[in-house]
Structures are given as C-alpha cells and as structure tokens.
Amino acid sequence: MSTTAQDRTRLEVDITVDVPVEHAFRVFTERFDEIKPREHNLLTVPIERTVLEPYAGGTIYDVGVDGSRCAWARVLVHEPPHRLVISWDISPRWQVEPDPDRTSEVEIRFVAETPERTRVALEHRHLDRHGDGWEGFTSLDSGDGWPLYLERYRAIAEREATDA
C-alpha cells in the first residue's frame, strides 16, 4: 500500500488485491460493513451494521444496536466494476455535516491489472471544504474534540501493535 502527500487538501491510498475487478468492486460495495473501521462511530450506541446503498443517490448509513441510524455519506457515482464516488458528510469533529458545500469527496477506482489482479486506488479530495472545523483543530483546547482524537490515535496504534 502506498500513500502520497503533496497536496494538503487531498490524499491518496492504493492497494493491489489478487482478485478480478468485478469481485473487488462487489466486495467493496456489498461488504463495506466488514471493511469499515468500527471505532469510527457517530452514533451513541455500538454499530450493528453499516449499509452502502449501491446506486447513485443512495447513502451509506450505520445502524446502531438500538435501531438508530446515521447516514454519513451519499453515493454520487456507482459504476460497477470500475468506479465509486461518495461524499464524506462528516465534519472534522466527527459529526454529520448537513451542508453539502462543506463535505469532501472520495473516489475509488478499480483497475484490472490482470484478469485476476486489481489495483484499487482511493482518493479523498477537497478536504479544505470542511472549513472551520479543521481550523479548529489548531487551537486544540476544545474540550471534547481533542481527547477523542487522541483516543482514536490510541486505538489504532494499539491495534497495529497487536497485529504486528
């Protein structure tokens, strides 16, 4: 997996998987529930499942164990098996962002390298559209925001340590 970091308002991550492009696209869209990091939760209860509605105009939403729902992305482009574009309707403070002008965009491209190998390239762009929220990070004294941020660092670091 490789990442690049030239433009601060976007990021790219890519990975190569040993499966055909159709299978790769299907797993990403139909089993998103299994691949999404669980600790990122905007509900007040644990997430029971995450649903990606596989059509333009659909949404991605989490369903809590108590049945509550949180839609945090809109499916903008759904072109099997090569392309998926979703909006990222989550503010830097990890709350749902209701204003579409203040959301960023994630494009995932599936490129067949061989009949049984696929490169999946993900670009998350227009991060600057989130505006004030991320600028708020610089002050770092915002009671709630910062400890949660640290908590996520911890969870990820610990899991990496366990996996290693």
Next chain:
Amino acid sequence: METSTVDPWHALADPTRRKVFARVAHGQCSVTEIARDLPVSRPAVSQHLRVLLDAQLVDVHQQGRERLYRPRLSGLEGLRRELESYWSQTLTRFKDVAEQTYEPTTPAPEGKTR
C-alpha cells in the same frame, strides 16, 4: 515531503507520552512546566518530548532562556492524517475480505499462469 523517524501513531500509544502531548497541545510550555503539571519527572518528560519531536507532533523554539514546546499538528494536516489512517485500514481489511472470499469458479485455462 517530510519524513519522521517515529510513527506518530506509535508515539502516542504510550499513555504517559499522550499526557505530555495533551499538555503541549493545551498551550506551549517548557519541560519544567510539564513536569510541574504532571506526575512525571523532568528527565522522563524530556525523553517523551524527544519522541514527540521525532514523530513531528510537536516542535520547539527558544524564548529567552527557555525552550518552549508547542503542537505541530496543524488542523488540516491532523484531519488528513486521520482520514489517511481510516482509509488505509479500510483498504487493508478490504484486501483481506476480497481475497478470502474469492474462489475461481472455473479452473484457469491450460497454460495460463496467475
């Protein structure tokens, strides 16, 4: 492109170091001030700060006779790093699931190699 010798995620895995970082994040401060505010000795604070400097989470500047530490993570960069981690995890899991669930339905044609 900037490089760091210590991965910020690992740098913050240590609970005490996290406290030191949180103190710096709260407002720029000296080793003495951190040692005063936290139940950590000055030499230990200095060690933690060295790791945080290596991970580029804080930087240091001289003010009069004091060396003051302050958070380096700017807002947008913080968000970027967080999302980058989110998507890296997602793609890693995606690879696992995709490869585990794939079974070629028909044998590859003769003479074809993967």
